[in-house]
Amino acid sequence: MGKYILKRIGTALLTLLIITFLLFLLVRIMPGNPFPSERMSDDMIANKRAEMGLDDPILTQFANYMRKLLFHGDFGNGTSLYYGVPINTVLSTCISNSFRIGGLAILIGTLLGLALGITAALHRGKFLDGFCTVLSIIGVCVPSYVFLIFLQYYFSFRIPFFPYFFDQKRFLFSSVIPSLSLSLFTLSTIARFTRNEMVEVMDSDYVRLAEAKGLYGGSLIRRHVFRNALIPIVTVLAPLIVDLLTGALVVEKIYGINGIGKLMVDAITGEGIDYNYVLALGILYSALYIGIMLLLDILYGILDPRIRVQGKAGDA
Amino acid sequence: MEARMNTKPEAYTPQPGDFEFLSNRDITTDKNYSSLSYWKGVAIHFFQDRKAVIGLIIIVAIILLSVFGPMINEYGYRDIVSFRNANNRKVVAKGIGPRIPALHEMLTGAPYDDDFADRTFLFGTDDLGRDLWTRTWYGARVSLIIAFVTIFIDMLIGMSYGLISGYFGGPVDQIMQRFVEIANSVPRLVIVSVLAIFMAKGMGLVIVALLLTEWIGMSKIARAEMLKTKEQEYVLASRTLGARNGHIIFSQILPNTIGPIITQVMFSIPTAIFTEAFLSFVGVGIALPQCSVGTLIEDGFNNITTLPYQILPPIIVLALLMLGFNFIGDGLREALAPKLEDM
Numbered sequence: 001m002g003k004y005i006l007k008r009i010g011t012a013l014l015t016l017l018i019i020t021f022l023l024f025l026l027v028r029i030m031p032g033n034p035f036p037s038e039r040m041s042d043d044m045i046a047n048k049r050a051e052m053g054l055d056d057p058i059l060t061q062f063a064n065y066m067r068k069l070l071f072h073g074d075f076g077n078g079t080s081l082y083y084g085v086p087i088n089t090v091l092s093t094c095i096s097n098s099f100r101i102g103g104l105a106i107l108i109g110t111l112l113g114l115a116l117g118i119t120a121a122l123h124r125g126k127f128l129d130g131f132c133t134v135l136s137i138i139g140v141c142v143p144s145y146v147f148l149i150f151l152q153y154y155f156s157f158r159i160p161f162f163p164y165f166f167d168q169k170r171f172l173f174s175s176v177i178p179s180l181s182l183s184l185f186t187l188s189t190i191a192r193f194t195r196n197e198m199v200e201v202m203d204s205d206y207v208r209l210a211e212a213k214g215l216y217g218g219s220l221i222r223r224h225v226f227r228n229a230l231i232p233i234v235t236v237l238a239p240l241i242v243d244l245l246t247g248a249l250v251v252e253k254i255y256g257i258n259g260i261g262k263l264m265v266d267a268i269t270g271e272g273i274d275y276n277y278v279l280a281l282g283i284l285y286s287a288l289y290i291g292i293m294l295l296l297d298i299l300y301g302i303l304d305p306r307i308r309v310q311g312k313a314g315d316a
Numbered sequence: 317m318e319a320r321m322n323t324k325p326e327a328y329t330p331q332p333g334d335f336e337f338l339s340n341r342d343i344t345t346d347k348n349y350s351s352l353s354y355w356k357g358v359a360i361h362f363f364q365d366r367k368a369v370i371g372l373i374i375i376v377a378i379i380l381l382s383v384f385g386p387m388i389n390e391y392g393y394r395d396i397v398s399f400r401n402a403n404n405r406k407v408v409a410k411g412i413g414p415r416i417p418a419l420h421e422m423l424t425g426a427p428y429d430d431d432f433a434d435r436t437f438l439f440g441t442d443d444l445g446r447d448l449w450t451r452t453w454y455g456a457r458v459s460l461i462i463a464f465v466t467i468f469i470d471m472l473i474g475m476s477y478g479l480i481s482g483y484f485g486g487p488v489d490q491i492m493q494r495f496v497e498i499a500n501s502v503p504r505l506v507i508v509s510v511l512a513i514f515m516a517k518g519m520g521l522v523i524v525a526l527l528l529t530e531w532i533g534m535s536k537i538a539r540a541e542m543l544k545t546k547e548q549e550y551v552l553a554s555r556t557l558g559a560r561n562g563h564i565i566f567s568q569i570l571p572n573t574i575g576p577i578i579t580q581v582m583f584s585i586p587t588a589i590f591t592e593a594f595l596s597f598v599g600v601g602i603a604l605p606q607c608s609v610g611t612l613i614e615d616g617f618n619n620i621t622t623l624p625y626q627i628l629p630p631i632i633v634l635a636l637l638m639l640g641f642n643f644i645g646d647g648l649r650e651a652l653a654p655k656l657e658d659m
Contacts, residue, residue: 016501023510027513137639143590249505250598253598264509268505268598269599275513278513282506282509285506286502
């Protein structure tokens with residue numbers, strides 16, 4: 001198990017390094033330059049370039065960048081006028097906002113999804129089961145920002161109960177609408193998946209055996225059904241968590257939340273954000289993505305003893 | 317033997333009436349338990365699945381509407397509906413709610429009393445006065461075309477990549493799979509954000525972004541299928557007969573692995589539509605005056621406080637597309653690999 005984890009961590013770090021380098025390279029060879037050339041003379045630009053180390057060979061620049069990033073956790077400064085402040089100050093607020101709202105959404109989605117899925121599986125073919133199916137279909141088919149638009153329209157505009165835009169001072173209160181709308185996709189996927197897994201496990205031979213041995217009710221569900229149904233659920237959770245980071249994009253943009261998703265949208269649309277931010281965000285997103293995948297892979301290995309023995313075959 | 321040879325002179329000479337042609341229907345061997353061709357079996361399984369059929373109906377209906385829907389009224393997708401009223405003043409049909417004059421008259425007993433009393437707007441008009449029925453189906457058409465085209469190209473790329481990687485194995489597979497691993501670790505958004513700097517906004521950006529990300533899933537499926545198939549006897553037979561690698565991969569193995577790949581395609585199309593909607597919503601996708609489902613949702617969102625009905629048609633179309641393709645995908649997956657208990 002230890003060897004397996006070490007190998008996975010090693011691969012993940014190497015992949016991240018390669019991605020970082022590629023991103024760095026792409027950002028450096030991008031067309032245009034960060035200076036408002038009509039306002040600055042050639043000498044001024046040359047000075048500024050030298051000051052920022054833009055004339056060094058690309059590998060030196062990369063080494064400098066990585067040294068700063070790894071030892072000081074410093075993403076450097078933005079280069080443009082508007083975003084010319086240290087990236088870290090901007091990022092820290094954004095990350096904390098995004099993570100709190102995303103975390104809340106994951107919490108709501110997973111807990112409610114599990115509860116709903118288990119209830120549906122225990123009442124197979126009854127009303128709750130049908131309700132779970134319909135809800136999971138809606139949740140998968142409609143993007144989270146559409147839910148946000150509806151919630152915002154009905155509960156902030158028609159009935160002005162919740163704030164129409166995000167308010168940093170009333171954090172918990174104003175994160176109800178975005179967290180709820182973000183959690184719906186997670187909720188529906190987890191509910192559907194839990195239900196199907198539970199049903200499958202409940203029909204399996206070993207549960208029938210356990211029943212034959214006289215186990216029933218809560219302990220049967222808890223110890224035999226749920227534990228085994230949980231393993232595949234962990235696998236769907238990984239992309240869901242990653243999706244929450246991505247799904248948060250439009251939600252943050254619409255609801256005016258100052259988060260990394262909104263920064264990312266600004267980076268994509270090119271609204272006054274500069275290349276260093278694109279680079280920092282790219283590294284951050286990749287690190288998060290790879291990190292979460294790695295974490296859940298290891299968790300999966302702990303939950304499912306078969307993997308510990310075999311290691312993971314190929315890239316599956 | 318001797319005896320038969322001797323009887324030869326007296327052998328019977330066949331007369332014209334002795335033989336008759338077999339008709340086609342006499343040739344079948346077993347009528348009650350005739351074996352089905354693979355795809356016929358798949359089709360039967362597929363059409364027995366109620367959800368899959370519903371999905372198919374939804375998708376066919378949306379495709380038909382997106383082709384013929386804009387034709388049933390005279391408004392173009394970029395035309396602002398305007399005309400001269402009774403006082404000979406030019407009026408623009410801005411922000412008209414959904415209306416069918418005949419139905420309104422039937423329900424309330426009186427016609428509409430504004431300038432557009434005799435006009436039908438099934439989905440209403442937007443804040444500029446464009447007919448939303450036309451725009452919705454035109455947008456659905458654009459979204460569907462983007463999704464189909466990109467996913468088709470992705471399928472070709474991913475399939476070839478996965479099949480080649482799996483077929484040759486060894487160092488080729490190692491290198492190709494390391495590349496996939498890295499490509500798969502780059503979040504889609506990072507790719508999009510970097511692309512957005514290099515490329516102009518518009519349809520091209522959406523297509524390239526989808527091309528860069530969606531092939532990976534296909535290649536994984538294709539590789540797994542290849543690993544399952546390549547040890548089978550018919551491959552060995554083909555190789556023994558001297559077939560080249562290219563022939564074995566694309567003419568012999570590909571037809572036998574196409575099922576799971578098509579299933580993956582069905583699940584990729586909704587992803588493509590979703591991504592397109594997201595990018596267009598954010599504003600880097602389809603450019604004005606063209607429209608797609610994503611830009612229509614964005615328009616609806618911008619006017620939600622004044623014209624709340626405007627956002628509904630594109631959202632419903634988007635949801636139905638997701639639903640339909642997911643149902644078809646589920647149905648295909650089950651039909652291609654039926655579980656024992658279903659048979």
